[in-house]
Amino acid sequence: MSLLSIDTISKSYDGVRALNGVSLRVREGTIKGLIGPNGAGKTTLFHLITGVERPSAGTISFQGRDITTLEPHEIALLGVGRTFQTLQVMGTMTVVENILTGMHSRLKGGFLSCGLWLPWIHKGERTALKEAKETLEFLDLLGRWKWNASHLSFAQQKMLELGRALAMKPTLLLLDEPAAGLTPAEVTRLAEKIRRLREQGMTILIVEHHMGMIMDITDEVAVLHNGEIITEGPPDAVRNDPRVIEAYLRGKDA
């Protein structure tokens, strides 16, 4: 069953067509890769799925529900989480506070009730702290939970970025270039975490230029080029598709 269904989506910016009639399915419990040369429209597609921007045409459904016109926070609450290419980690906060902030919209109490220190809020906060520490343990960051986030290494900050998305307990996780800037050993560690998330039942859509990782962890890959899906299928078939090779070679010449 498709958890996410994108149907003939188009998006233009001042006459520039970023996406042109894109349709895409992400099946429940799978990892789908979305690749394509620079400027292909990958980030634009993430902006549309998460409600940051609206499509010029087409529809997006999540769990069978039309989410095309919902606000970003509504889509997040339905269970769509994401990480960003440029890290959103808050350097002035501790590592655990970064996770707790990511969790906030899922918590029972809002800012106001937290300020009143109601007894059940204390209980909620204890549970939140426990969950945050479990997330940090999963990401090998528990030993740094009280550190200021800015003191983490780049790779650890990328893990924390992932943790902030996981804090919302998403059903669908969108990863935007999670391996960018990582060493080969760090990429291997990250790939292992992503595989474990799928084992836990999470569905993942990943945009990534690191072909080794895409080929290694995905169940299916879709290739965007000039705002259109040019091919889609199992990673091995996509890797050897002449249209994909051509698109990437052209991208390098441009």
Ligand code: ATP
């Ligand atoms: P990269 O791999 O470099 O991140 P991408 O595949 O994510 O690229 P997008 O960032 O989605 O590509 O851009 C697709 C096209 O839309 C590009 O031509 C880009 O210049 C254009 N574009 C994206 N966002 C905007 C915007 N806010 N205003 C104008 N044009 C935009």
